[in-house]
Amino acid sequence: MDIAFTQAHHDFRAEIREWLERHVPKDRLPSLDTAEGFKLHRQWEGVLAKDKWGNVNWPEEYGGRGLDLTHWLIFEEEYYRADAPLRVSQNGIFLLAPTIMEYGTPEQKARFLPPMASGEEIWAQAWSEPGAGSDMAAIRTKAVRDGDHYVINGQKTWSSRAVFADWCFALVRTEEGSERHKGLSKILLPLDSPGLTRRPIAQLDGETGFAELFFDDVRVPAENLLGPEHGGWGVAMATAGFERGLLLRSPARFQEAAARLVRLYRDNKDRLSSGVGEQVLQAWMNAERFCAATYQLIARVQAGASVNSEASANKIFWSEMDRHLHRTAMTIMGAKAELESGLDAIDNGRWLDGYMFSLAGPIYAGTNEIQRNILAERVLGLPRK
Amino acid sequence: MDFRFTQDQQDLIDGAKEFFLGENTVERMRKIASGETVDNLWPQFAKLGFLGLMAPESAGGLEQPLVVMAGVAEAAGYAGLSEPYLEIAGISVPHADEDELSGQIRRAMRSDLRPYFDASLSDDGDAVNSIDPLRNLVKADRGNDDSLDNINHHGAVLTAAQLVGLAHRMVDMSVDYAKDRHQFGKPIGSFQAIKHQLANVLTQIEFTRPMVHLAAIQGGRAVHTAKVAAIDTAMLAAETAIQVHGGMGYTFEVDLHLFMKRAWALCGEWGDRNYHMKKLEETVLHGQEPLGAGTTFS
Ligand SMILES: Cc1cc2nc3c(=O)[nH]c(=O)nc-3n(C[C@H](O)[C@H](O)[C@H](O)COP(=O)(O)OP(=O)(O)OC[C@H]3O[C@@H](n4cnc5c(N)ncnc54)[C@H](O)[C@@H]3O)c2cc1C
Numbered sequence: 001m002d003i004a005f006t007q008a009h010h011d012f013r014a015e016i017r018e019w020l021e022r023h024v025p026k027d028r029l030p031s032l033d034t035a036e037g038f039k040l041h042r043q044w045e046g047v048l049a050k051d052k053w054g055n056v057n058w059p060e061e062y063g064g065r066g067l068d069l070t071h072w073l074i075f076e077e078e079y080y081r082a083d084a085p086l087r088v089s090q091n092g093i094f095l096l097a098p099t100i101m102e103y104g105t106p107e108q109k110a111r112f113l114p115p116m117a118s119g120e121e122i123w124a125q126a127w128s129e130p131g132a133g134s135d136m137a138a139i140r141t142k143a144v145r146d147g148d149h150y151v152i153n154g155q156k157t158w159s160s161r162a163v164f165a166d167w168c169f170a171l172v173r174t175e176e177g178s179e180r181h182k183g184l185s186k187i188l189l190p191l192d193s194p195g196l197t198r199r200p201i202a203q204l205d206g207e208t209g210f211a212e213l214f215f216d217d218v219r220v221p222a223e224n225l226l227g228p229e230h231g232g233w234g235v236a237m238a239t240a241g242f243e244r245g246l247l248l249r250s251p252a253r254f255q256e257a258a259a260r261l262v263r264l265y266r267d268n269k270d271r272l273s274s275g276v277g278e279q280v281l282q283a284w285m286n287a288e289r290f291c292a293a294t295y296q297l298i299a300r301v302q303a304g305a306s307v308n309s310e311a312s313a314n315k316i317f318w319s320e321m322d323r324h325l326h327r328t329a330m331t332i333m334g335a336k337a338e339l340e341s342g343l344d345a346i347d348n349g350r351w352l353d354g355y356m357f358s359l360a361g362p363i364y365a366g367t368n369e370i371q372r373n374i375l376a377e378r379v380l381g382l383p384r385k
Numbered sequence: 386m387d388f389r390f391t392q393d394q395q396d397l398i399d400g401a402k403e404f405f406l407g408e409n410t411v412e413r414m415r416k417i418a419s420g421e422t423v424d425n426l427w428p429q430f431a432k433l434g435f436l437g438l439m440a441p442e443s444a445g446g447l448e449q450p451l452v453v454m455a456g457v458a459e460a461a462g463y464a465g466l467s468e469p470y471l472e473i474a475g476i477s478v479p480h481a482d483e484d485e486l487s488g489q490i491r492r493a494m495r496s497d498l499r500p501y502f503d504a505s506l507s508d509d510g511d512a513v514n515s516i517d518p519l520r521n522l523v524k525a526d527r528g529n530d531d532s533l534d535n536i537n538h539h540g541a542v543l544t545a546a547q548l549v550g551l552a553h554r555m556v557d558m559s560v561d562y563a564k565d566r567h568q569f570g571k572p573i574g575s576f577q578a579i580k581h582q583l584a585n586v587l588t589q590i591e592f593t594r595p596m597v598h599l600a601a602i603q604g605g606r607a608v609h610t611a612k613v614a615a616i617d618t619a620m621l622a623a624e625t626a627i628q629v630h631g632g633m634g635y636t637f638e639v640d641l642h643l644f645m646k647r648a649w650a651l652c653g654e655w656g657d658r659n660y661h662m663k664k665l666e667e668t669v670l671h672g673q674e675p676l677g678a679g680t681t682f683s
Contacts, residue, residue: 001394001452002387003602003682009386013679070386077679252678259677262670281665284676285610291681292388292595292607299389313588369577375587376580380560383575 003295005074012067013074016053020082023047031353032088033207038164041088045119054117055093062109063117069298073250080252091160092116092123094247096169099186099239103227112167112188124162124191126170126213127236129155134370136171137180137233141215143172143187145222150174150187152218158364162211163200165191169239175230184232188224195219204356240366241311246301248365249318251291254325257354258287261329264346268332276332283325290318309378312371319361319368326355386682388598390456397449398456401435405464411640417467418518418643426468435470439479451475451539452601455546459594462550462651465644467519471543480536517646540655541608542601545615549594551648552615552622556586558641559629566631573629582625589618603683606668609661616658619648 005013029044030037048054049063057072058064065071087093093116100112115121132138141154152172162168167190175183191198195218200208227235242248265272265280297314301307329351330337339345340352362368376382390398408426416423430436439454440446454475461471513522560583563574573579593614600611623645627634634641652658668674 001390001450001598001602003599005386005682074679081678251681255676255678255681262676265670277666277670278662281662281669284669285614285665286592288607288610288681289592289596289614292599293592295386295388295682296595296598299387302387303389310591313584313591316584316588317592369581372581372584373577375584376574380556380580380583380587382560382563382580382583383572385571385575 005070009070009074012071013078016075016078017082019051019053020078020084023051024082024084028083028348029085031205031207032086032161033203033205033209035164038088038161041085042119042122044085045087045089045122049118054089054119055097058097058113058117062113069302070295073252073295073298076250076252077255080256083256088161089116089119089122090248091125091165092121092167095125095239095242096123098242098247099169099235100226102238103235107223108188108226121167122161122165124159124165124168124211126156126159126162126168128158130157134367136236137184139171139173139184141170141172143174143185143220144176145174146219148222149219150222150225152187152189152215152220154215156213156215158201158210159213160210160364162191162213163198163208167191168213169226171232171236174232178230181233183230184236185229186226186232186235187220188226189218189220193218193220204359205353241307246294246297246307246311246314251287251294254287254290254318254321257322257325258284260347261325261332264329264332264351268334271334272332276328279324279328279331283321283328286317286321286324290321293317309374312366312374312379315365316362316368316371316375319358322361323355323358326351326358330355388595390453394449394453394456397438397447397453398460400433401457402460402463404429404433404435405460405466409464409466411465411643414465414467414519414640414643426470430468430470430474436474436478438474446478450602451479451542452598455542455597455601458543458546459550459553459597462547462647463554465519465551465554465647471547472540475543476536476539479539515646515650517643517650519643519647520650537655538604538608541612541661542597544651544655545593545597545600545611548615548619548648548651549590549597551644551651552586552590552593552619554644555622555626555641555648556583556590558644559583559626562630562633566633579629582628586618586622586625589614589621593618599681606665606674607681609656609664609668612656612661613658613665616652619652623648 025044029040032038032041045054052063052065053075055064056067056075057069058066060066097113097116100109104112112121116123127136127139129139129141131140141152141156143150143152152170154172156170159168167188170187170189171184172187173183174185178184189196191213195216197214197216199212199214201210201212203209261280261283265277293314297307333346333351336344336346337352339349341349345352377384408424408429413423434447435457437444437446438449438457439451440448442448454471458471458475515522560574563579563583564572566573593611596607596611596614600607626641627645630639630641633639669676
């Protein structure tokens with residue numbers, strides 16, 4: 001076991017730290033769930049990409065630096081330390097890109113990865129349907145082959161940032177008469193395709209963070225099939241592994257939140273009841289544990305292991321840690337917790353926003369109940385029925 | 386940066402686990418608990434090199450770092466090892482200077498099955514009763530000597546590692562039981578209420594073990610976090626395990642209690658939860674140490 005960073009790691013850290021000091025916008029950008037915020041976040045992706053900071057672990061030919069995942073963790077640490085903008089391209093770069101790298105044709109890699117890296121094309125995920133949430137195998141949206149095209153009909157929902165995004169990766173039923181996990185395929189398509197209607201849905205905070213998508217004879221070239229036809233479930237599970245397991249939520253995000261929580265505690269200490277300090281420490285310890293576990297997981301992945309059902313434990317841990325951390329902040333803020341923004345609102349309402357978003361963590365990327373089923377059945381081996 | 390055991394280290398730990406489980410069966414544990422004489426494992430510990438795991442190569446040891454001993458400690462916890470092996474090989478041996486070393490090992494070999502333990506490592510004192518039927522404790526003066534922080538660090542890490550092993554064992558026992566026991570015409574393990582409780586424990590274990598490894602290598606505040614996390618994980622495992630076992634879990638006959646009671650005992654050893662939380666209050670809540678991203682691995 002070796003936990004020393006190499007000189008190259010230290011140099012890399014110094015380099016990205018210095019770059020971020022010069023480039024991170026002084027004021028926090030407006031929410032990426034607003035039209036204006038989305039535009040500014042897209043521009044920021046371009047700034048990152050220009051100096052090749054957007055995806056340090058990607059191969060150089062697609063706009064990355066070809067570095068290993070330890071470098072990516074260091075990047076994330078510095079990124080959150082600098083309080084840099086959230087990644088509006090996260091569904092593309094963290095979920096779709098690894099899937100394209102694994103299953104995509106050379107043409108698909110060359111076509112989709114560079115504009116994803118530059119922020120020119122921002123991606124949304126179109127899997128959930130009104131009747132297929134936790135039970136994703138109940139997907140009914142159909143794609144019927146017609147010559148060298150697929151014709152898609154059906155409805156998707158809860159598609160994050162689809163109101164403003166450019167492309168989506170959809171999971172649809174391609175095999176006529178197929179059921180459950182069989183006969184599904186993953187198809188990539190532009191969100192401004194003729195026949196596709198986007199209806200914004202206001203989220204808990206009132207912003208239009210996700211959308212319903214209605215497909216009415218939407219034609220997509222057959223070459224936009226990602227992975228095997230009718231084998232989309234396996235492709236989707238690989239993506240879900242990235243989502244739950246590793247890339248979507250690196251420890252840095254929670255460690256910075258925990259450090260801010262400690263400061264919030266210190267600022268308010270005198271009026272707090274005696275148990276609050278314990279909760280603050282609990283939040284801080286959770287973030288430390290998540291960090292240690294992630295470094296260990298990354299070491300295993302770099303040695304060739306794949307992240308399978310264990311990703312479920314990861315997803316449960318980070319989402320519940322995040323909710324507990326933010327609830328503790330709400331407790332500390334007391335009567336001011338309800339203030340959305342303005343001078344009286346602590347940190348301009350950031351904790352409240354964070355608390356609201358933390359409530360979604362145990363739901364998206366597969367609810368925590370589903371993750372517990374997976375752990376119990378596939379890791380512990382308990383009987384399904 | 387490669388935060389994994391090397392293959393050699395893993396082989397060593399796996400070998401230890403196999404040995405502990407093969408020798409320290411629950412039948413053996415029950416015999417000890419009822420006062421019967423059992424085979425003395427110390428000669429084997431010595432022969433297989435486990436006693437000298439952390440001893441310098443010059444003294445014939447394997448000179449392994451504490452983190453490897455933590456892997457072995459987890460295995461010892463899993464197996465419910467009754468001997469105070471870790472106290473001797475993981476704490477006493479690495480803190481003895483070389484001249485004393487062989488004496489230490491001899492002393493270890495002379496030890497009978499009295500898993501007495503105390504920070505002073507003295508085996509004289511008045512006997513006290515533990516709820517753990519395999520623990521014979523003696524009472525000795527403990528003192529609060531800060532110069533022993535390094536030893537305390539070893540003790541807390543190895544105790545935390547054992548707690549992880551114990552938690553894991555209790556989950557495994559519960560899974561076996563839940564597959565076997567039928568109610569309402571099905572295995573109780575098919576009920577989500579059972580599944581989800583066990584999944585919760587598994588999740589806590591997965592996020593405690595790496596913290597223990599980090600604590601072993603880095604020391605400092607990581608030790609306090611690791612010990613607190615291990616205590617909380619082991620207590621959750623014990624409470625969940627007894628619930629899954631139903632009335633059977635409340636009996637002396639079913640083996641679960643042997644591991645549960647060991648967990649209770651180890652929670653308080655080498656600094657209880659209050660001690661470690663207070664240390665974190667000083668350093669994290671009220672101290673000057675850097676916090677936030679990039680401060681965990683120094
Ligand atoms: C902020 C946010 C962003 C999202 N972004 C996207 C996106 O970009 N693209 C996309 O495709 N989807 C997205 N989703 C959808 C998300 O994946 C689903 O909400 C989720 O899978 C749950 O499905 P559901 O909402 O239909 O809930 P349901 O499946 O109806 O679940 C309701 C409750 O029942 C429980 N439940 C259901 N089945 C079981 C079971 N077998 N055992 C135990 N409990 C069960 C659930 O755990 C939950 O508590 C997003 C959701 C949110 C909140």
